[in-house]
Each structure stands twice: as C-alpha cells, then as structure tokens.
Amino acid sequence: MGEFGKLPFGDLSRTVLAVARGFRLCEADVWDVVQNTWVSFFRRMETIQDPASLPAWLSTTARRHALALVRRRREIVVPDLAGEAADSETPERVAVLADRDRVLHHAILRLRQPYRGIAELLVRDPVPTYAEIAAELGVEPGTVGPMRTRCLKRLRRLLLAEGIDGW
DSSP states (O other): OOGTTTSHHHHHHHHHHHHHHHOOOOOHHHHHHHHHHHHHHHHHHGOOOOGGGGGHHHHHHHHHHHHHHHHHHHHHHHHHGGSSOOTTTOOOHHHHHHHHHHHHHHHHHTTOTTHHHHHHHHSSSSOHHOOOOHHHTTTTTTHHHHHHHHHHHHHHHHHHHHHHHOO
16 A cells, blocks of 8 residues: 555545536435545546645545536436437426425425525526525525535435435
8 A cells, every 4th residue: 555554534535425426316326436436546546646636636536426426316317218319208208307496396395494495596597606505595505515515415315215216
C-alpha cells in the first residue's frame, strides 16, 4: 500500500458513499458503486502519483460507476417505452406517468413541514433555484441543500415502504 497507508480511508469511504447516494440509487446499487470504486482503486493504485489527489480520483471514479449504472438501469427499467419519443403520449406512457405522479403526490402529503414544502417546490416545472426556494420557505439559501437532501431521504424511505424502488 506504500504511500497510501497513512490516508484516512474511513473518510474516503464516506466520500465515495456520499457520491454514490447522490445519484438516488437503491441501497444495493449504492454499495455496488462503492465496491466497484474501491476495486478500481486497488487495480490502479500504482498509477496514482500523488496520494493527495486520491479523494478527487475516488469521487470521479464513483461518479463514473454510478452514471454507468444509471444508464444501464434506464435501459432496463422501462423497456416498453424505450422506442417511443419522449414527448409521445401513448396510453401506456400516460398511465405510467399518472401512476408515478399519484404515488409521489401521496408520499409528499405524508411528509411533515418543512420537508413537504420543499418537496412541493422540487416537483414544480421548472424547478425553482435554491434562492427562490429559500425565499419561499423563509430560510437562508445555504440551508436549502441540506434540507433538500433530508427531504429526499425521507421521501425515498416513504416510497420504499410503499414498495417503490427507483423510477
């Protein structure tokens, strides 16, 4: 392990985990991204010249693994809609989107404030900026990101409890 032996691998693992979770993957996929990132590191650690660049290297590698997984999942998740144009209004597409919206709306209504408020803002089209969200909720702009993260985690838990995993 050489020059990497003194690095805070626990902190680096938390960084990789945070990057993977940022892609809103199910927990099993998150851990696959983490594992694949570390496997990539151990296969290529001799090529990394500067140990100080390791956090950035791991974050980039985790991001690439997560994106690859998201791309594969998109191809698999909705194969019956894959050949249709995105703006195509087939009965199947209308039904799938209506069901998704109904389940999401029901889950948002089960959130407590301020998370319900932020979730309602996040589903607007177009999504408001953090400054607009902060103004509407009456909070500092710097608190919107952490609030959004907590909101989405709670929403994800509610959807998982309903048997909804990924969309």
